[in-house]
Amino acid sequence: MSDPCDMIKGPGREYCERGNGDGPPDVPSPHGGGGGGFVGGAADSAKDMVDDFLGAIRGLIAPKDAWAPKTPDNAVYASFMWLGQHLAVAIFMSVVVVCALTAWQGAPRLKQMGASTGWTLTAVAGMASVPGAVMLLNRAVSTAFSQAFGSDEGTLFGTIREDLKNGADASNPLARFLMLCVLVVFLGIAVLVFMTRQLGILAFVCMAPLVLASLARGGDMGAVKTWAMRLLGLIFAPFALLLIAPFVPVVKGSIVMDAVLLVVADIIMLRMIFYGIPYFGPRLARAARGFVENRTDNRLVRTAVRAGVPDFYEQEDTPRHARTVMTPRRAMREDGGQLLGSYGIKIAQRPGRLTTASAVAQARREAGDRAARHEPIIQARRQARAAYNAAAGNPSSANTASRTPRPATTRPAPTPPPPTPPRTP
Known part of the structure; x- marks a missing residue:
């Protein structure tokens, strides 16, 4: 009897020959953990x-x-x-x-x-x-x-x-x-x-x-x-x-x-x-120095930390809120300005421009900061005024007492002027 797998060509022939053996063919696991199959092959x-x-x-x-x-x-x-x-x-x-x-x-x-x-x-x-x-x-x-x-x-x-x-x-x-x-x-x-x-x-x-x-x-x-x-x-x-x-x-x-x-x-x-x-290196260094100095009193350790992370100060030349992001175009313009400056050519720096959304956000932020600064001052004035009035007594009685008329005092009658002598013709 001829082998029925002779008519099959390609990878399927091996699978057919395994199925014609003594044991059952290898069935692929449905989870792709072993064997062949679509999932395991994928x-x-x-x-x-x-x-x-x-x-x-x-x-x-x-x-x-x-x-x-x-x-x-x-x-x-x-x-x-x-x-x-x-x-x-x-x-x-x-x-x-x-x-x-x-x-x-x-x-x-x-x-x-x-x-x-x-x-x-x-x-x-x-x-x-x-x-x-x-x-x-x-x-x-x-x-x-x-x-x-x-x-x-x-x-x-x-x-x-x-x-x-x-x-x-x-x-x-x-x-x-x-x-x-x-x-x-x-x-x-x-x-x-x-x-x-x-x-x-x-x-x-x-x-x-x-x-x-x-x-x-x-x-x-x-x-x-x-x-x-x-x-x-x-x-x-x-x-x-x-x-x-x-x-x-x-x-x-x-x-x-x-x-x-x-x-x-x-x-x-x-x-x-x-x-x-x-730019986070100096910040991490200062944080590490502060962490060490706050937890030890050893002078040698403090000296070593200060030598590794010395004191330095940064000059802030940007506004407090409006910060510009270094986009490729702005970076190219800045590099071009430095290149021309090295040749002795100075170019005018363009002022920063804000979009409509940025301007609205900045206005709201400034208004919120202004309100946050003024509100404690107003509250402090109100509390001080209330405390002063409470210490001085009832403000209505104080005003009434201040308006009470003083008792009348007797004054001497004015003396009449002397009679004028008659005029001689």
Whole structure:
């Protein structure tokens, strides 16, 4: 008798041959915990897709290669470097002419000309080293990110892989599909991070000669510091995931909690992309110092804490309520103002503008603050007036007593005037 499974081709043949054996065929579990079947196969496929997504996300967040020029002889960067070098030489010649016209001032002008000479040479030499330095730094960040977030199980990506295998809800297909959905959203954010970082690094590297040329004026580091901080912020942006690293061991063992932590990581990444790094370091340092000083009287410990967190004061130059958010457009205008200021060109600062909703909210807030300030004063005046009247007695009797007429006093009658003598003719 011929085998009935001969007419079946593909994966179904193996299932048919298992069914024709001595025992019953393997029936897949309805919960996807073991065996084959649609649910179990879908769960395994979701696990494989999660692994693929994690690899793709790591490659997008911290790629090895950047779009920025790698060498100064690049066709795009060479034109910017030519412009920056000629601009630095032009600025240096202008400084020399000004110092020659004001040579009667003596040593200050000679000192200015010497500083301009040294900074011009530094700027011209630094222009050629920017592409290579950025390329090496980007590769170092990519390697460190891959090693830190790919191999270590204590990181978020390593914890997700471990929980997909041995987690408490690893056998639940719904948890795997939830993680898959969260990773799809995170993949879209990773694409946004990739585009922002690549275009930003390209723009800042190409702008480097123009920024460094401002040093020829005498070493004004304002524009260079701003440019360097923004460029380093773009390069080190992937390490924003380190902010959630302390919470990874807490949620370890649950795929659902891993998904929640991944959503938090998405929010932090978006926040740092558009608004930069939050300014909370000095506040945490001062809080730690206050915590230690309030709980110990040891002079040695207090001295050590004060040495680590010294006293410093911040100058607040913004209004008490109206605070502006550093949007990309406002940040670009501020950077442009610092760059022009390093060249000696001052631009007028535009006053802050409020939208209709912001103006209404500010008016209501000011009215509420005014009412909150005046209400205690009014209440205090009323209480003081009531206390004074109570201490003085009944106000109506006091007014009546004050209006009682005084008793009449007898006055002597006035003496009549003497008679006038008759007039003689």
